[in-house]
Every structure is written in structure tokens, then in C-alpha cells.
Amino acid sequence: MSQDTVNIIIDGVEIQATAGQTILEAADAAGMYIPRLCHHPDLPPGGHCRVCTVKVNGRPASSCTFPVSEGLVIENDTDEINAQRRRIIEMLFVEGNHYCPSCEAGGNCELQALGYRLGMLAPTLPYLRVKRELDATHKDVYIDRDRCVLCGRCVRASSVVDKKDAFGFENRGIKKRLSVDAVHGLGETAVSAADKAAQVCPTGCLTVKRVGYATPVGRRKYDKTPIGAEIEKKTAKV
Amino acid sequence: MAKPLVATGFFTGCFGCHMSFLDIDERIIDLVELIEFDKSPINDIKEFTRPVDIGIIEGGVSNEENVEFLREFRKHCKILIAIGSCAITGGVPSMRNTVPLKECLEEAYLNGPTIQNDGIIPNDPDIPTMLDKVYPCHEVVKIDYFLPGCPPSADTLWAALVALLQGKEVALPYELVKYD
Ligand code: SF4
Ligand code: SF4
Ligand code: SF4
Ligand code: FES
Numbered sequence: 001m002s003q004d005t006v007n008i009i010i011d012g013v014e015i016q017a018t019a020g021q022t023i024l025e026a027a028d029a030a031g032m033y034i035p036r037l038c039h040h041p042d043l044p045p046g047g048h049c050r051v052c053t054v055k056v057n058g059r060p061a062s063s064c065t066f067p068v069s070e071g072l073v074i075e076n077d078t079d080e081i082n083a084q085r086r087r088i089i090e091m092l093f094v095e096g097n098h099y100c101p102s103c104e105a106g107g108n109c110e111l112q113a114l115g116y117r118l119g120m121l122a123p124t125l126p127y128l129r130v131k132r133e134l135d136a137t138h139k140d141v142y143i144d145r146d147r148c149v150l151c152g153r154c155v156r157a158s159s160v161v162d163k164k165d166a167f168g169f170e171n172r173g174i175k176k177r178l179s180v181d182a183v184h185g186l187g188e189t190a191v192s193a194a195d196k197a198a199q200v201c202p203t204g205c206l207t208v209k210r211v212g213y214a215t216p217v218g219r220r221k222y223d224k225t226p227i228g229a230e231i232e233k234k235t236a237k238v
Numbered sequence: 239m240a241k242p243l244v245a246t247g248f249f250t251g252c253f254g255c256h257m258s259f260l261d262i263d264e265r266i267i268d269l270v271e272l273i274e275f276d277k278s279p280i281n282d283i284k285e286f287t288r289p290v291d292i293g294i295i296e297g298g299v300s301n302e303e304n305v306e307f308l309r310e311f312r313k314h315c316k317i318l319i320a321i322g323s324c325a326i327t328g329g330v331p332s333m334r335n336t337v338p339l340k341e342c343l344e345e346a347y348l349n350g351p352t353i354q355n356d357g358i359i360p361n362d363p364d365i366p367t368m369l370d371k372v373y374p375c376h377e378v379v380k381i382d383y384f385l386p387g388c389p390p391s392a393d394t395l396w397a398a399l400v401a402l403l404q405g406k407e408v409a410l411p412y413e414l415v416k417y418d
Contacts, residue, residue: 093327100417101323101330101388112417121415122326122384126377131336217418224413 033228038151097146104212105204107220113227137187251297258389303366
């Protein structure tokens, strides 16, 4: 056992992690799925959505930003924590305008998939019904803010990977919205459909044009397989 | 023992959820053995005359008549189920919710590209008054179960109905719960 190894316990299971990993990364490596939305494996963690919240030694913390250390005791897959996660997903559904039946992301959408995995049959909170602007000014990519969950993946990807800083957020609280670094919309930015930013949106908000609905219903990513199964499968084989 | 009574209601939707219900194929023969239909567009019974065990609602609530009928369903049904995106979220009709009603009506009847001569916004007492928005059923009355989908598949509807008729909790397998 190298010096870098730290021992942690997740849901009663002892696992070996590597110093410098976050709890979420250590859990992934051990084949234990912690639900997450704003986190993307190719990007630095954002810590925005709180879906990945676990209890660390009894206190809630976001596992995508929390570094492992020797002896941490973590609760993840409990009824209490999953109910809180479901509540966050419900809030995202009623804050946005999510018309799943007509959305290109349907079946491949991480927000939907989290709803399925966490057992949401219907959001039980009242819908906000706020008008949000569509930006179709770019020839290859569009923004449908009805579907934005403000996860910041595109913001981080555009800054860290594409080095374009094309996206950001403006306003605060319930008025917070995705903004682009241009006066007249996305078409004026240097964004291209090949950018990392255009590939990482968990929902149907930042979407490449003319590729939607390619996969038939029944064969889309989450039609038969729950989100997280790809991580859990890793250990099932060992 | 008398068969359980099932009523179905159709509000602001496209009838697709009812069509999906009919898509249970030959199981419809089992269904006739299992239940008796009360008020439903399937048999065209228009009024409730007795208490009903299970009410199934398709469509959201967009006008005064929808509100009245939905309340009737709640009053007469022991268990009320909302099926489909329209009933659960308002669905496609609720796309009008972010546009003021006046603008919607003006676009449809006065300013739209297909209007010939001078249009007129219909205002006949026989036409139910529209609500400001399209509401999901559970924002109007208490709903006991939700079966999402656009429409929920025949398998989803069948599995849920059979579970309820057997007095069990509805626990659907993963692939039967979809929002689209
Ligand atoms: S982004 Fe996802 S949750 Fe939102 S409408 Fe599209 S499929 Fe549904
Ligand atoms: S556009 Fe997509 S990736 Fe960007 S913040 Fe919104 S949901 Fe996240
Ligand atoms: S949920 Fe879909 S199938 Fe059902 S009434 Fe609405 S649009 Fe039609
Ligand atoms: S995934 Fe950790 S806060 Fe969003």
C-alpha cells in the first residue's frame, strides 16, 4: 500500500482512495455511483448543483469538490439524501420550462435520467413558467434557456478546454441566466460545434443543430439503462 | 362481487394517452373481465351517477370546463391517476404559458399569417372561458398517482392498473417510466 493511499468508508464499504482525489472520483473508481449533475469528468469541478451532496462524518458536503482523507465516513445512498436530491431535480424541472416530449435531448438527458433514477414521477412543486430567451443566432449551435440548469459545464469547458471564455452567468438568484460574450448572441462568438463547450451540456440547452432525434426511442442512452449504471458496472465485473 | 369501476377523462391533451390505453392489444379482453367502465369517452357516458374506484385523467387544465370536470372526477373517484405529460406538467399545450393569454388569442385570431380579412376573437357563451395558463392536474385537485410519458406506454398503463386492481402499490420497472 503506497503512502498515497487513504482509506475511506462509503455506505459501510471500505474503499481505498488516492490522496488528491475527490470523494466523487474515489467512489467512481470503486464502482460506487454518487448522483451528480454539474460535474463532468473532463472538467474541473464546479460545485454548483448540490446533487452530489453526501454526508461526510455526519455533515453534508458536495462530493465533487471534497478531497478524500484518511478515515472519512461517508453516507451516500440513503433514503434521506436521495429524497433531498430528488427535491433538487424537482426544483430544476419547475424552474425551467421542460417540454420533454418535444426536446432533442429526450432519452439522452442527464436531468431526465436523474429524475428516473431518483424516482420522480412528477414534480410536486408549482411551476414557475418564466419566459426565457432562445438564442438561434449561431449557424451550428443554439441555446434554449428553457432547458438550462445553470450547471456551468459550458462555462468551464469554454474557458478551460476551448480557451474562448464564450459563456458566463449574469444576474443572481432566480434571475440568474446563461450569458454569451457578445452583444447580439451566440453567432457573434468564436464558438464552434466542435468545441468542448458544445459537447458537455447535460440537458438540451446548448445543442448542436441538425443532429437531433437521430436515435430512435428505445435505443437512447437512458431508455433502458439508468444513469450511473456504467460506473456501478465496473466493480460488478471484478 | 361487482367489478371495480373505472372512469377516464380527457381534458387539454391530444387523446394520445387514451389511444395508448387502447394499445394494450388483446389484453383488452382481460380488461373487460377485470373492470367496468363508467364515465369515459370510450363508452361516451357523460355523467357520473355513482362512486367510482379509479379515475384516469389525460390532459392538463386550460379552461373553466376542465376545472369543473376535474373537480367532478375528484369528487367521484376513490383513486385519481394523472397520465401523460399534459396532465402532469401541462405538456405541449402549456407552451403558451410564457406568453400572455391576450397575445396568444390575438396571434391566433387577429394577427396570424393565415387570418383573412378581419379576424375576430370568439366569445360565445358555449365556448368555455380559457384560463390564464395551462395547469397540471395536481395544481387543481389532489392526484394520487402519476404515470408520466407522452403518452405513457400501454405496458406502463397496464402494469399500473393491474397493480391498483390487486390492491398493491404501483412499482414500475425502470424502462416503463419516461417523461416523453
Ligand atoms: S432538457 Fe431534459 S428535462 Fe429538459 S425538456 Fe429536454 S429532455 Fe426534458
Ligand atoms: S447551457 Fe447546458 S452546460 Fe451550460 S449551464 Fe446551461 S445546462 Fe449547463
Ligand atoms: S401526454 Fe402526449 S399523448 Fe398524452 S395527451 Fe399529452 S400530447 Fe397527447
Ligand atoms: S455534481 Fe457536485 S455540486 Fe454538482
